[in-house]
Amino acid sequence: MTLVQRNRLPANCLGNSTYSSTIYRMRRQTWWRLPAVLMLISEWTQYIKSQEMTVFPPENIIIDDTGCLGPLYIHWTAPASLVNLTDCSMRYHLEYFNTYQNRWTVIRTVRTWYSAQFDLEKEVRVRISTLLRGACVNGTELMSPFTEIVIKPTLTGPVGSRIQNFECVFYQKQFMECTWMSGSEGPTHSQRSLHFWHQGMDRTEECPRYIYSNELRIGCTFSGKSLPEFTDLNICVNSSSSRVPLRPAFFSLQVQNHVKPAAIETLHLEAGPDRGLAVRWELPQDSIPSHCLEHEVEAREEGVDEQVLERNRTRMMSLTYSLTDGVLRQCFRVRSRVHWYCADRGFWSDWSNWSCYPDLSPGSESNALVICAIVISLILFMLILSLCGWALWKKWKGRQGKPALYCSLHKLMEYSKTIHVITK
Template identity: 50%
Template structure:
């Protein structure tokens, strides 16, 4: 009995050595993965890709890993993953073809330290042909208000049948199964959207939605959407804004962040000022100072906010705050300040004229004194008279 076991082990060892030598010597093609499957667990686009090791490599003393490639329809390109696992989860648009292929990668001493790639095992799944193309809703628009609740609305399809009855289902990674819309939005007895409470949402992951339905004539073609809801946040409008006029012609604006569950450090603001022209400024502070360009005209301000790029890729601007304009006290105060400045300039100018006049008067007096001193010491110059020389002789 022991001799038979020894013979069998020796045979396996010889077969393994011969296989390794055969691969190294003749460059044999490695077999692709076996039993490649794409499984839909019902998560509205989150699919499970699964395969098994080729039977020819089960006893080979080599390192084996796999190269998974799937076509990412969201980015319109192939995505490549290298792994030693036998399964992988990926997100797909179920309205388009699902295309997956997996290669075996064989490396190690049996291929002289290099790596040999097998041909690819490939699977292509077509979307189900259910309902006419025109029965599918056109688009889905979602807004995450104040990070407290989200509303999604859709537009009817181009060939919407009479009396359609829509259903919305959703899923994210912390859910064990898909759920239907907790509260539908209706218009004239037809479902046109869904309202989600905050506790049903999950940020920074795929939030999958499917809108399908039926009618008396035919089923409606399903429409699938994958969202990142942290990019759909819209803050509430800013309500508390204060405006203060300063004597030097400046206006100081200050406000409080809007209510809601948005962190203050994630907000940036846009300040709009209107006087002769409309000006807008972006800031992450809750204060803003502006110079009045024309004191004779009223200047008004309003503010709105959004989540900035360090907390989300994109976001929605809030509604504008109510305009803040100078009060009657400010309007009276500003001209007084202007007249004071002009009066100061006029007085300074008159003082300068007076000083200049005094300087000129003093200079003129000094000039006369100099002329008198000059007269005292000045001897007029007279031309000498010419006398004849006495004659000789």
């Protein structure tokens, strides 16, 4: 039998067993980490390659005025170098400065156009870039530099010729009045014209009914049916003066934010248990839903030495107060406005008339006396009829011939005079 002897290293080359096992573990850890290292190298290579691709911003950017007193139409084309891309998706990052909110508004879209509302009395600032995502950029998303466009307003006439104190009030959602004052510069008797537009209109129109003062236009009245809510109403007030150009004024508003409710007409004050006083009111016949209103109640306590004023807000139709000792009367009045649930803002209605408890008006005492006199007269009249009926019945029952008429016409007249004296 032949034995095969393995070659063995000298003992001094093997070293100790601890050193040998450490080398084995290091080799094993390096082997398992190798795929992760290769993956990092691959991702870094892809990132370097993606950075080599240049993404260009959109081209042929044009901003058109649609003639609707504020909305501008922005359109552009894709960069020529990226038109034939098939392995990447392309969209656009658009920003425009919203002068109504004093901040930039950001839009991301795959379309090559966008329409936005601008204040034509201020600069129009728009900037656009291209966004690429997909295989052409190795799964990342790249953004091009911005292309920015700034358009200065082209306004004629002196700054002081622009109208001042423009305000619109939507009364009870039935009609709206917009009023203004003339500027400090320009001809004294220059006539103003108002034009308006909203999304439900094909073109701009002139004010349906002007408000005049000394033969000059100082405002415009709109019918409530022609004013949609939650839609921008664009208004331009310019001049029809042929002698000197006057500066136009542009406004954009939503009518639900300018509502003024009708004043409350009826208040009820009712004393309850535990010296409580309930204050209730009724809404006028109005087109504003009750859940859209909030109310403010003003309470005034009339005492001997001083008057205390208190205000409370509620969305209910009543409030309960406590009767105060040493106070002659407690008086209340109410006003309303549209709550933020239905609009961003609104106008307070006019205050209702004061209602006080107890009611010390002259009419209240005379009315109470009249009611008491009527009640007493009715009681006496029923009593007289009962006595007459009882007398007739008693005479008839006694069978003493033809019953005598104890209640003659003369006696009835006497009773009537007595009733008349009592009522006086």
